[in-house]
Amino acid sequence: MPRVSFEHITKTYGHLTVLNDLNLAIDDGDFLVLLGPSGCGKTTLLNLLAGLLDVTDGRITIGERDVTDLDPKDRGLAMVFQSYALYPTKTVRGNLRFGLVSSGLPREEIDKRVDWAAKLLQIEPLLDRKPAQLSGGQRQRVAIGRALVKNVGVFLFDEPLSNLDAKLRTEMRLEIKNLHTSLKHTIVYVTHDQIEAMTMATRIAVMNGGVIQQFGTPDEIYETPANLFVAGFIGSPAMNLKRGTLAVSGDRRAVIIGQTRLDVSDYRFEQPPQDGAEVIVGLRPEHFLPPGTTPADAAGQFTVPVRYAERTGPDASAFFEFDGALLALRVEPSLAARLKAGETVTVAFPRGRANLFDARTGQRM
Amino acid sequence: MALRWSRIAPQLALTPALAVTAVAFVGSIGWTIYLSFTRSRRLPEYTIDWSEWGRQYQRLFNDAAWGISLRNLIVLGLGSALAIVFGFILAAMIEREKRGESFFRTVFLYPLAVSLIVTGAAWRWMFNPELGIENVLHQMGLTFVNFSWLASAETAMWGIILASVWQSSGFYMALMLAGLKSINSEIWSAAKLDGVPIWRLYVEIIIPMMKFTFITCAILLSLGVIKAYDVIVAMTLGGPGQSTYVPAYFTIQALSASGNLGYASAAAVMMLVITAIVFLPLVLLTAWQQRRRAEAVR
Amino acid sequence: MSDLTIAQKAVGGEIAVRSAPYFPRRRKRITGRSIAILVFLTICALFFAIPLYVVVVTSFKSMAQIREGAMFALPGPWTIEAWDYAWNRACSGINCNGLKVGFWNSVAILIPSLILSISLSMVTGYALALWNVRWAGTFLFLLFICAFVPFQIIMFPLISMTSTLKVYGSVWGVAIVHAVLAMPVLVLIFRNYYKDIPQEIMSAAIMDSGSFWRIFVEIILPMSGNILIVILILQITSIWNDYLIGVTFGGFNGQPMTVNLANLITISTGTVAYNQNMAAALLTAIPPLVIYFLVGKLFVQGITAGAIKG
Numbered sequence: 001m002p003r004v005s006f007e008h009i010t011k012t013y014g015h016l017t018v019l020n021d022l023n024l025a026i027d028d029g030d031f032l033v034l035l036g037p038s039g040c041g042k043t044t045l046l047n048l049l050a051g052l053l054d055v056t057d058g059r060i061t062i063g064e065r066d067v068t069d070l071d072p073k074d075r076g077l078a079m080v081f082q083s084y085a086l087y088p089t090k091t092v093r094g095n096l097r098f099g100l101v102s103s104g105l106p107r108e109e110i111d112k113r114v115d116w117a118a119k120l121l122q123i124e125p126l127l128d129r130k131p132a133q134l135s136g137g138q139r140q141r142v143a144i145g146r147a148l149v150k151n152v153g154v155f156l157f158d159e160p161l162s163n164l165d166a167k168l169r170t171e172m173r174l175e176i177k178n179l180h181t182s183l184k185h186t187i188v189y190v191t192h193d194q195i196e197a198m199t200m201a202t203r204i205a206v207m208n209g210g211v212i213q214q215f216g217t218p219d220e221i222y223e224t225p226a227n228l229f230v231a232g233f234i235g236s237p238a239m240n241l242k243r244g245t246l247a248v249s250g251d252r253r254a255v256i257i258g259q260t261r262l263d264v265s266d267y268r269f270e271q272p273p274q275d276g277a278e279v280i281v282g283l284r285p286e287h288f289l290p291p292g293t294t295p296a297d298a299a300g301q302f303t304v305p306v307r308y309a310e311r312t313g314p315d316a317s318a319f320f321e322f323d324g325a326l327l328a329l330r331v332e333p334s335l336a337a338r339l340k341a342g343e344t345v346t347v348a349f350p351r352g353r354a355n356l357f358d359a360r361t362g363q364r365m
Numbered sequence: 366m367a368l369r370w371s372r373i374a375p376q377l378a379l380t381p382a383l384a385v386t387a388v389a390f391v392g393s394i395g396w397t398i399y400l401s402f403t404r405s406r407r408l409p410e411y412t413i414d415w416s417e418w419g420r421q422y423q424r425l426f427n428d429a430a431w432g433i434s435l436r437n438l439i440v441l442g443l444g445s446a447l448a449i450v451f452g453f454i455l456a457a458m459i460e461r462e463k464r465g466e467s468f469f470r471t472v473f474l475y476p477l478a479v480s481l482i483v484t485g486a487a488w489r490w491m492f493n494p495e496l497g498i499e500n501v502l503h504q505m506g507l508t509f510v511n512f513s514w515l516a517s518a519e520t521a522m523w524g525i526i527l528a529s530v531w532q533s534s535g536f537y538m539a540l541m542l543a544g545l546k547s548i549n550s551e552i553w554s555a556a557k558l559d560g561v562p563i564w565r566l567y568v569e570i571i572i573p574m575m576k577f578t579f580i581t582c583a584i585l586l587s588l589g590v591i592k593a594y595d596v597i598v599a600m601t602l603g604g605p606g607q608s609t610y611v612p613a614y615f616t617i618q619a620l621s622a623s624g625n626l627g628y629a630s631a632a633a634v635m636m637l638v639i640t641a642i643v644f645l646p647l648v649l650l651t652a653w654q655q656r657r658r659a660e661a662v663r
Numbered sequence: 664m665s666d667l668t669i670a671q672k673a674v675g676g677e678i679a680v681r682s683a684p685y686f687p688r689r690r691k692r693i694t695g696r697s698i699a700i701l702v703f704l705t706i707c708a709l710f711f712a713i714p715l716y717v718v719v720v721t722s723f724k725s726m727a728q729i730r731e732g733a734m735f736a737l738p739g740p741w742t743i744e745a746w747d748y749a750w751n752r753a754c755s756g757i758n759c760n761g762l763k764v765g766f767w768n769s770v771a772i773l774i775p776s777l778i779l780s781i782s783l784s785m786v787t788g789y790a791l792a793l794w795n796v797r798w799a800g801t802f803l804f805l806l807f808i809c810a811f812v813p814f815q816i817i818m819f820p821l822i823s824m825t826s827t828l829k830v831y832g833s834v835w836g837v838a839i840v841h842a843v844l845a846m847p848v849l850v851l852i853f854r855n856y857y858k859d860i861p862q863e864i865m866s867a868a869i870m871d872s873g874s875f876w877r878i879f880v881e882i883i884l885p886m887s888g889n890i891l892i893v894i895l896i897l898q899i900t901s902i903w904n905d906y907l908i909g910v911t912f913g914g915f916n917g918q919p920m921t922v923n924l925a926n927l928i929t930i931s932t933g934t935v936a937y938n939q940n941m942a943a944a945l946l947t948a949i950p951p952l953v954i955y956f957l958v959g960k961l962f963v964q965g966i967t968a969g970a971i972k973g
Contacts (some may be wrong), residue, residue, distance in 0.1 A: 052866050071371045072866075073873035085863035089885035098881065099871030146867075374875035375794035382787035382850060383802065389843045390809040393820035400819065410821075455707060462700040471959055472708045475715070477966060478955035479948040480904035485942040486928045487714040489825045490721065490937055491734070531711065537875045539963050592813060595906040595921075602929055616815040617907075626819060633815040644811050 003028040003186045004049065004154060009058035011044055019210045022058070026203070028153075031180050031187045033197040036207035037233070042190045045207070046156055049188060051075050063234060073103070078147035079156040081176040082163065084139045086131035092118075092142050093127040095344075096149050110149075120185050137168045144176070148183075159187040161196060173199055194234055198222070204228045224355070228362040229280045231355060237317050237328040240283040243359060248275040255281050255356070257325045262300035266352045269365055279365065282355035285317060286330035289348045291339070298348035302327065305344045309336040320345070391458050394637070397437035397475050401630035409626055421631035431632065434615040437522055440640070441611060442590045444526030449582045451530060452537025455484045455565065459538070460545045470542070481532065485599020488528040489515065518608035525609060528596060533589070544578035545571070566583075580650060587643040591636060612636050698889050722746060722942035729937050745938035746946070756915070756930075757921040762943050765923035769832040772841065772909070772919055773902050778928055779842035780849055781894060787846075788853025789883055793865050794875070803854065810847040814907060825912060832914025840904050849894060856890040857883065896958060897965030900951045918948045 005025040018041050026032045034042040047053040049060060051072035060068050067075045078099075086095050088168045093114060101111045118124045120143045131139055140160065147155055157176070161169045177200045180187055191197060197204050198218045206213045206221060206229070216227035225231035231239045244257035253273055255262045262281060294301055304320035304327060317338035320327045329347060331339075339345070356365040402418045414420075425431050455473055459466050469537050476484060491497050494513035502510045514524035548571065556566045572579070594613040601609040603618065610618075616636060620629035721729065722745050723738040751761040754808045758764065781892070791799045821840055822831060830836035868878045909919035924947045955962050 047866075050866070050870060052869065069369065071369055071873050073868045079865060079867070079870050081863040083861060083863050085861065087868070087882050089882070098868075102872035102874060102877055123828040146871075150871075254757065354897065371869070371873055371875070372795075375790040375796050378786050378790045378875060379802070381783055382806075382846060385783070385843055385846055386802070386805055386809060388824070389817060389821065390812060390847070391805070393817035394812065396820040397816050397818075402919045407822065455704070458700050458704055462697050462704070464697070464701065465704070469704050469708060470963075471956070472711050474959070474963065475952065476711060478900060480906065480921050480924075480951070480960065481927075482904075482906050482925050483944045483948045484714075486924065486940055487718045489928060490941060491714060491717060493937070496729060496732050497734060497939070501692075501734050504732065530948075531714065535711070536966065539967060543967070573932055588811060597908065598925055613813070614816060617818070617911075620819065629815075630819065633813070633818070636813045637816045638938065640811060640813050644808075 003030070003063065004188065005061050006045070006049070007059040007061070009045070009060070010056045011041075011048060011053065012056045017210065022210070022212060024205060024212060026186060026188065028186055028202070029184050029202075031189065031200055031202045033201035033204045034188065034190045034199040034207055035194060035201075035233075036192065036213075037205050038192060040207040041210040042083075042207050043158060044194075044210075046188060046190045048077075050077055050079055050156055073099075076152045077154050077156055078150040078152050079158065080143045080147050080160045082159040084131075084141055084143040084160075084163075084249055086142055086146075087346075088131055091128050091130055092134070092145075093124060094328065095131070095142060096127075096146050099146065099150055113149040113151060117148045120148065121145045128216075136164055139173065140164060140168075140172055144179070150178075152185075154186045154188065154301065157187065159191050160189075161191070169196075176200060194236070198234075206233060208233070218232070224364065226364050228280060228282075228357050231357065235284060235286075237246045237285045237330070239355070240274065240285065240327050241357075242283070242323055242325075242327075243278050244279055244281050245277060246273055246277040246279050246356075248273050255279055255354075257281065260300055260302055260323075262349065262354060263351065264354050264356060267356055267365075269353060269356075271365065273365065278359035280357040280359050280362075282357065283327075283349055284353065284355075285328040287350060287353040288329045289350060290331065290335065291318070291329070291345045294346055294348045297351065299351045299354060301346055301348045303344060303346045306339045306341050308341055309339050311336050320347070396634055399628045400627055401634045403627050405626035405630070407624040407626065409510055421627045422635075424628065425631050425635065430610050431612075431615060433607055434610040434612045437609060437611050438590060440522050441526060441529070441593060442587060445529045445533065445586055445590055446521070446533045446583070447526070448530045449537045449579070449586060451534045452539075452582070453541045453579075455534065455538040456541035456545055457571075460542060470535075470539070473538050477536050481595035482599045484528055484532045485596050488524065488531070490602050492516075492524050515601055516605065518605045521605060521609045525543070525593075525600055526589045528600060530594070532596075533586075537586075540578060544575045548574055566574055577650075577654070580646070584643060584646065584650075588640065591640055591643065612639065718941045719940055719945055722945055726936060727936060737937070745936070745942040748936070749927075749939045749943035749946055753923070753939060755918065755926040758915075762920055762923050762927075762946050765918055765920035766946070768834050768913070768917055769903060769919040769921075772837045772917070773899065774838075775835065776838035776841040776845075776902055777895070779838065780845045780898060784843065784846050784849030785887070785891075786879065787850045787851050789857055789879055790875075791850070792854045792857035793860065793883070803851070806847040806850050810851060814844065822911065831912060832917060834913070834917040836912040836914075837909055837919065838919050840908050841905065844908065845898060845901070849898075849924060852894060853890065854885075856887070860886065877957050892958075893961050893965045895956055896962050899954060900909055900965075903951055916959050917948070 003026055006022055009019055009022040020043070022041075024045075034045060036042050044053065046170060048055050051067070051070060055068060059066060060069070062077070064074055065076075086092075087098065090098065096114045097110055100113065103331045111337055114127075114202060115124075118127055121144060123138065123141050123145060126134060126138055128144070131142070134142065143160070160176075161172055164172060173196060176189075179185075180200070189196075189200065203215065204218055204221050205215045208229050214221055214230045216226075221230060221234055225234060225239075228241065232241065242257045244255040244262070247254045247256055247261075251265060253263075253265050253267065253269075264281075289295070289298065297344055302320070302322060304322045307319045307321050307326060309316060309318040309331070311333050314333070316331050316333040318329045318336050318339055320329065358365055388558060395546075397410075399413075400409055401421055402413045404412075404414065404420070435499075455469075459469055488584050492513055492515045493500075494516050497513065499512035500511065502512060511520070514520035514527075552570060556570070592613055593611050594617065597603060597609055597611060597614045603610050603614055612635065616629050616632040619632055623629075717734060720736070720738055721734070723741045723743065725738075725740075725742050725744065728736075728739065749761060750763050752759055753761045755762075790796060791803060796802075797856065822845070825831040825836045825840065830839060862881070865878075868882050872878055872881075903919075904921065905919070906921040908923060910925070911923045913919060913922060924943050927943050949967075
């Protein structure tokens with residue numbers, strides 16, 4: 001029994017269709033991240049679930065209840081907003097209490113829950129301050145606390161970390177993840193940041209253009225992207241996508257990209273491959289063997305001129321010219337420092353790591 | 366869609382305002398328009414003589430007092446426009462010379478805080494032929510000066526204009542000051558570097574940049590002029606004779622003094638028409654500004 | 664070395680001052696142009712101040728001194744007789760109980776109409792700005808038009824309705840009509856103010872409580888402090904200074920102070936007591952003037968908001 005499910009959800013604004021016949025089921029205890037570029041419909045989907053927007057068509061259930069026509073407060077949800085949305089005239093305590101008082105809980109119960117959440121989030125010393133007197137990170141904690149005290153099964157997060165600086169974001173990421181691990185709530189979390197998605201989620205739904213492109217665990221999304229959009233969206237630097245032709249002879253299968261031959265005999269095709277089919281092959285920059293290492297069992301070798309290298313401290317990327325475009329590789333920073341522009345290097349790609357997409361449909365083969 | 370309390374509550378909360386709007390504004394306007402076609406005297410009559418439905422309007426256009434009212438409306442409008450000019454000059458001076466800004470602003474604006482009846486009372490006293498300013502000037506030997514403007518039909522409107530300008534200049538100054546302060550200060554520096562004379566800077570750059578402020582002021586002024594009533598009561602009671610009648614005064618006189626409801630209604634409808642003529646540009650202006658803002662966002 | 668640092672700081676400061684938006688010019692030296700501007704502004708200030716001066720000195724003079732004709736002369740001797748007469752004995756029509764009657768009528772009009780107009784328009788503005796009402800746009804446009812309608816076109820129907828409700832000719836009639844007439848403008852002002860409250864705060868409140876009134880009382884009302892004060896000042900001054908509604912709906916028993924004053928200065932039987940007139944004018948003007956001199960800045964905000972409506 002899924003905790004939350006969307007059935008045939010359609011949302012239109014006038015003539016503009018944002019979501020069309022969308023289906024999604026979230027299991028109990030899952031940490032689902034709705035991931036996608038801005039305007040992909042992820043926030044709309046979250047607001048539909050929260051009840052802040054009305055569905056044009058379709059059904060939303062939470063637990064066993066059909067909540068499609070329920071008021072937001074009756075849906076058994078709590079939400080953390082991007083701008084925190086703390087009530088500016090209430091103290092932190094007042095912010096935490098407001099929803100509970102509104103629902104008519106007894107006083108002792110309210111105090112108990114507020115104390116519990118304040119302790120859990122270490123905001124006890126802040127309880128009598130106003131939001132304006134808090135730092136960004138503290139406001140974020142209060143916003144999470146305000147959701148926690150409601151003691152509901154499903155939590156919604158709308159890009160909650162996007163207003164924090166990089167260091168705080170990393171801290172809060174871990175904190176939210178820990179909260180999920182210890183409290184085992186179901187979480188629906190909207191973000192455009194793939195790092196947040198990969199680090200926190202148990203399930204990711206990648207969205208684009210109002211359509212769920214792929215729904216799976218972070219590993220599935222990363223290892224076996226369902227289509228070109230997901231392949232290009234997840235990973236940094238982005239996956240190298242090169243057009244090629246499939247060459248099939250018995251069990252031997254290979255992709256011919258220009259002059260280069262890439263062996264894909266161990267790729268698990270969903271359909272029997274056709275010889276001569278146009279494909280797009282996806283090669284993750286981090287899967288390449290270090291430049292200079294060219295074992296005999298590599299799937300293919302690329303002899304390519306260096307264009308430039310970028311070092312970001314612990315990491316480095318090198319870019320080579322290949323097939324009229326760039327080929328990105330993740331390399332050791334020390335190695336990147338030695339690469340000279342114009343110099344020709346041979347790089348090898350290991351077996352079993354390539355992704356193949358149908359060039360016509362963009363779908364995984 | 367199921368009926369939800371969260372949808373009903375705000376609509377319920379809006380019903381009083383909606384009812385007020387429907388009854389006190391929309392309904393009442395309709396009622397008055399209807400009455401303007403009837404022959405109602407002191408009490409309303411609801412039969413319309415269709416062969417002569419426009420008789421009240423016909424009478425109105427032939428009434429010399431209404432003619433005077435319309436002419437005075439234009440005179441008052443043009444005369445009061447001095448308040449905008451004056452307000453702009455004051456604002457520009459205050460803005461250039463920062464010293465004493467709050468003092469001058471306070472002095473220029475205080476007349477706005479008092480009732481027009483009080484304003485009228487004060488100016489009526491200053492215009493007093495025997496004991497007012499004229500007398501003071503005559504005692505100083507300036508016997509050729511005529512300052513008892515309210516006493517003569519030719520000059521009474523000027524007295525009212527002077528009091529109106531005195532009362533409202535500060536307001537336009539405040540609007541203009543807000544407009545001037547929103548102009549990017551780099552323009553001043555750039556003009557200084559380019560050696561542009563100050564007056565050219567104002568004429569060619571500043572005033573065109575403030576065209577919205579000017580249009581706003583002009584519309585507010587027109588609406589204020591159409592509503593002008595209190596100041597007439599306090600200063601001249603429409604006199605001498607009917608020389609300072611304006612439509613607002615004319616309409617109320619027709620109702621309360623002459624007890625002619627149908628006639629007063631026709632005059633009120635004409636006031637509404639005049640307001641609409643002034644109001645239309647405002648609607649277009651707001652629409653245009655909103656579209657421009659929307660484009661800027663995009 | 665330290666000298667150099669100071670010099671650098673000074674230069675830095677100088678540059679900062681020059682590039683700061685409000686100080687494009689050098690401040691210290693008084694130029695000829697500055698003097699010319701200040702002289703001009705002072706003359707203008709005199710133009711604005713003279714009527715007040717004349718009214719004040721006249722109100723403290725005796726009629727004997729007034730008849731001498733030196734309008735600008737200081738009172739000699741100072742007397743508060745005119746003030747006493749204006750407050751306690753001045754006639755408005757056939758009642759000769761002074762302006763104090765009108766004063767208390769004005770207060771009796773002011774308080775209920777403030778409560779009525781502000782509460783009605785506040786709730787309406789809140790509902791229009793922050794709740795999803797499908798016909799909100801149409802209603803706002805209607806209110807926008809109503810805000811400009813001349814009073815004369817709805818005058819007779821309002822008289823008729825207040826008579827039916829048995830409030831015509833009383834302070835209640837005046838108070839209700841004030842509330843009705845102010846409603847469109849005030850709704851637009853409140854609506855524009857509430858529109859700036861972040862949508863997410865409203866979303867949070869809807870998820871926490873969902874109750875229209877609870878959100879209003881606990882979240883929105885405490886956030887309305889500024890606008891409430893501005894509106895309060897706007898309404899107090901405009902209701903206090905009103906003449907037309909007071910004279911139309913007040914009858915004999917509900918006349919506000921401005922109507923008393925107008926009767927006093929316009930109905931001139933026998934010799935006109937200018938000192939009493941001026942004392943009466945000042946008595947009427949004092950409450951709004953006190954507000955203006957205490958909270959002038961908010962007053963300006965109020966009248967600007969009232970005039971422009973965003």
